[in-house]
Amino acid sequence: MFIYAIGNTTDKQKIGISKHPEKRLTELQTGNPDKLYIHYSFPITEKTAYKFEATIHREINYKRINGEWFTMTPEEVITFLTFQEIMCETIEATL
Numbered sequence: 001m002f003i004y005a006i007g008n009t010t011d012k013q014k015i016g017i018s019k020h021p022e023k024r025l026t027e028l029q030t031g032n033p034d035k036l037y038i039h040y041s042f043p044i045t046e047k048t049a050y051k052f053e054a055t056i057h058r059e060i061n062y063k064r065i066n067g068e069w070f071t072m073t074p075e076e077v078i079t080f081l082t083f084q085e086i087m088c089e090t091i092e093a094t095l
Contacts, residue, residue, distance in 0.1 A: 004041040008034035
């Protein structure tokens with residue numbers, strides 16, 4: 001399982017979970033006028049994936065556009081998820 005950020009090169013990013021981020025990219029690209037890229041992904045255990053994803057979404061709720069899409073640049077989402085990955089590794093190490 002992975003937490004991923006898929007988005008355009010300017011201001012829209014989707015943060016979600018998937019077993020196959022590359023496949024998810026293909027699914028999201030269909031019908032999307034912007035070229036999408038996987039900007040970041042990191043592995044996470046299925047045991048913590050859904051709760052951790054919900055926590056991430058709450059933290060950046062003020063940037064929410066709709067559903068799991070957020071107004072963030074690629075640089076912002078990479079910085080944010082890099083920190084989240086460190087936090088996730090710390091949390092999972094204590095379980």
